[in-house]
Amino acid sequence: MVAGLLQHKGKYLETNDIIPSKVYHGHLINKGDLLDDVLVTFFRAPHSFTGEDSAEISVHGSLFVQQKLLQILIEQGSRMAEAGEFTRRAFVNRKFDLAQAEAIADLISSESEAAHRVAINQLKGGFSKELQMMRSKLLEMTALMELELDFSEEDVEFADRSQLKALLQETLSHVNRLKDSFRLGNAIKNGIPVAIVGKTNTGKSTLLNALLGEDRAIVSDIAGTTRDTIEETLNVNGMLFRFIDTAGLRQTDETIEKIGIERSYKKIREATIVIGMLDASNNSESMLSSANEILSKVDLEQQRLILCINKVDTLPDQGDVLSGRLIQDLDNDAVLVICLSAKHKFGLNDLYNALKNSQPLSYPDATLVTNVRHYEALVHASESLSKVEEGLETNIPTDLVSQDLRQALYYLGSITGEITTDEVLGTIFSRFCIGK
Ligand SMILES: Nc1nc2c(ncn2[C@@H]2O[C@H](COP(=O)(O)OP(=O)(O)OP(=O)(O)O)[C@@H](O)[C@H]2O)c(=O)[nH]1
Numbered sequence: 001m002v003a004g005l006l007q008h009k010g011k012y013l014e015t016n017d018i019i020p021s022k023v024y025h026g027h028l029i030n031k032g033d034l035l036d037d038v039l040v041t042f043f044r045a046p047h048s049f050t051g052e053d054s055a056e057i058s059v060h061g062s063l064f065v066q067q068k069l070l071q072i073l074i075e076q077g078s079r080m081a082e083a084g085e086f087t088r089r090a091f092v093n094r095k096f097d098l099a100q101a102e103a104i105a106d107l108i109s110s111e112s113e114a115a116h117r118v119a120i121n122q123l124k125g126g127f128s129k130e131l132q133m134m135r136s137k138l139l140e141m142t143a144l145m146e147l148e149l150d151f152s153e154e155d156v157e158f159a160d161r162s163q164l165k166a167l168l169q170e171t172l173s174h175v176n177r178l179k180d181s182f183r184l185g186n187a188i189k190n191g192i193p194v195a196i197v198g199k200t201n202t203g204k205s206t207l208l209n210a211l212l213g214e215d216r217a218i219v220s221d222i223a224g225t226t227r228d229t230i231e232e233t234l235n236v237n238g239m240l241f242r243f244i245d246t247a248g249l250r251q252t253d254e255t256i257e258k259i260g261i262e263r264s265y266k267k268i269r270e271a272t273i274v275i276g277m278l279d280a281s282n283n284s285e286s287m288l289s290s291a292n293e294i295l296s297k298v299d300l301e302q303q304r305l306i307l308c309i310n311k312v313d314t315l316p317d318q319g320d321v322l323s324g325r326l327i328q329d330l331d332n333d334a335v336l337v338i339c340l341s342a343k344h345k346f347g348l349n350d351l352y353n354a355l356k357n358s359q360p361l362s363y364p365d366a367t368l369v370t371n372v373r374h375y376e377a378l379v380h381a382s383e384s385l386s387k388v389e390e391g392l393e394t395n396i397p398t399d400l401v402s403q404d405l406r407q408a409l410y411y412l413g414s415i416t417g418e419i420t421t422d423e424v425l426g427t428i429f430s431r432f433c434i435g436k
């Protein structure tokens with residue numbers, strides 16, 4: 001169809017003469033009229049993105065030309081692609097698996113170097129290879145067990161139980177590692193959540209504004225100014241952080257403020273990094289008790305805590321003394337303490353460095369799970385494998401154990417799309433934009 005519209009070197013192209021993957025320069029003619037000077041590339045199956053015969057036309061940037069071209073093509077029997085249709089076709093034609101197709105969507109929406117790196121790794125198939133490896137190990141185990149089942153009358157044990165257990169443990173810990181990487185993977189994709197918490201009027205909203213370089217949150221000297229949480233992402237040296245300003249913590253009977261404070265606690269639990277704001281103008285006992293209150297809400301095994309002594313401009317040259325005393329009183333190596341003035345924007349570099357050092361990139365080269373669908377499948381696979389492990393320990397009949405093994409295989413296979421339904425595919429690809 002496209003060949004019939006293109007005049008190359010003064011002649012219409014014949015379909016049979018077309019050389020694939022070559023760029024043709026020519027005139028796009030519609031009913032005798034020249035529409036535009038264009039570049040056209042023809043792709044022959046399977047050497048195209050979708051794996052099918054296809055053509056790409058590059059026109060000049062005019063919206064009119066683009067609309068007109070679409071109209072001409074539709075008149076000739078084409079239709080507009082659905083959202084994600086190109087990628088879906090490529091998946092169906094086995095150009096890549098489902099996890100890789102989803103990585104394309106992630107790549108398109110990546111907002112930081114780290115998110116881009118994770119998407120590229122998934123696109124290259126690192127994650128898929130790991131899953132395939134695990135699946136083939138489990139398939140081997142299932143085969144062994146089912147063989148045993150076939151001969152169950154004769155009371156033979158083919159599968160070496162200790163070998164099975166070792167194989168299982170290896171796979172289970174691999175699945176669990178991938179599952180646990182989701183917290184970090186998700187943080188990289190959507191921004192590492194950093195909750196800014198502390199008593200009212202300590203300067204949390206001022207800090208958010210200083211970090212963003214704009215007046216995003218309302219600042220005032222009235223305690224309890226911020227009622228709801230405010231979230232904004234910011235790219236700091238290639239890492240995406242999601243800063244969350246929260247309602248100040250204090251005792252209150254006011255209903256709305258109470259709800260806000262509940263939310264603050266929730267944000268602390270969900271955060272990867274917690275910035276605890278303290279006010280330098282408070283006395284050191286009150287600062288220590290605020291610090292301890294925040295510390296009691298943070299799980300230092302999973303989260304990092306940076307305590308910021310704010311408003312040090314009100315006590316010039318006292319910063320080092322204040323932070324030294326607090327570090328000594330807290331006596332906790334895992335907590336970082338820095339001094340700053342959010343209002344006058346000094347000490348922010350120390351905060352950036354603390355954030356950089358607190359980001360939990362403990363295994364940057366290993367596969368990170370970033371997709372909630374994959375995470376769910378891994379959680380289920382892990383549950384099924386734990387049941388298998390239990391079954392082997394307690395000598396549950398082989399047929400029941402192998403059923404759980406099949407479940408685990410099913411969940412792992414659903415990630416790469418080896419096992420999938422039209423409904424699942426529909427949901428995944430509808431998230432793509434048109435033309436991808
Ligand atoms: N001197 C000085 N004042 C500051 C500093 N940071 C914040 N303030 C002032 O402290 C007051 C409270 O600031 P906010 O940013 O609204 O404090 P908050 O912690 O968000 O307060 P709530 O939302 O009520 O919990 C405002 O008057 C700010 O101007 C600072 O570094 N130095």
Ligand SMILES: [Mg+2]
Nearest residue numbers: 204205225226
């Ligand atoms: Mg505030």
